[in-house]
Amino acid sequence: MHRRMPVRKRANKRMDVNRILNELKSERDRLDRAIAALEGGRGAATGVGRGNGRRGNGRRGRRKMSADAKRRISEAMRKRWAERRKKA
Numbered sequence: 407m408h409r410r411m412p413v414r415k416r417a418n419k420r421m422d423v424n425r426i427l428n429e430l431k432s433e434r435d436r437l438d439r440a441i442a443a444l445e446g447g448r449g450a451a452t453g454v455g456r457g458n459g460r461r462g463n464g465r466r467g468r469r470k471m472s473a474d475a476k477r478r479i480s481e482a483m484r485k486r487w488a489e490r491r492k493k494a
Contacts, residue, residue, distance in 0.1 A: 432467070 471479075 428467075435469070
């Protein structure tokens with residue numbers, strides 16, 4: 407005979423599955439960024455040879471930027487604004 411699990415335990419299991427899925431998706435995004443960085447200009451921007459393969463509800467969490475990426479962008483912007491000040 408099949409015993410039914412209490413509602414509270416089913417809800418906890420569902421929350422655990424959602425938490426695990428979110429962690430796995432975050433890890434997948436981190437790996438995708440690392441692979442793209444390593445591939446550089448070898449077709450990574452165009453996605454040649456790779457299907458998206460992602461399915462879901464279309465919602466995506468906030469993307470995180472590494473400290474190194476923030477530093478590179480900051481340096482590039484400082485350089486850009488310095489050149490604009492020279493021209494002005």
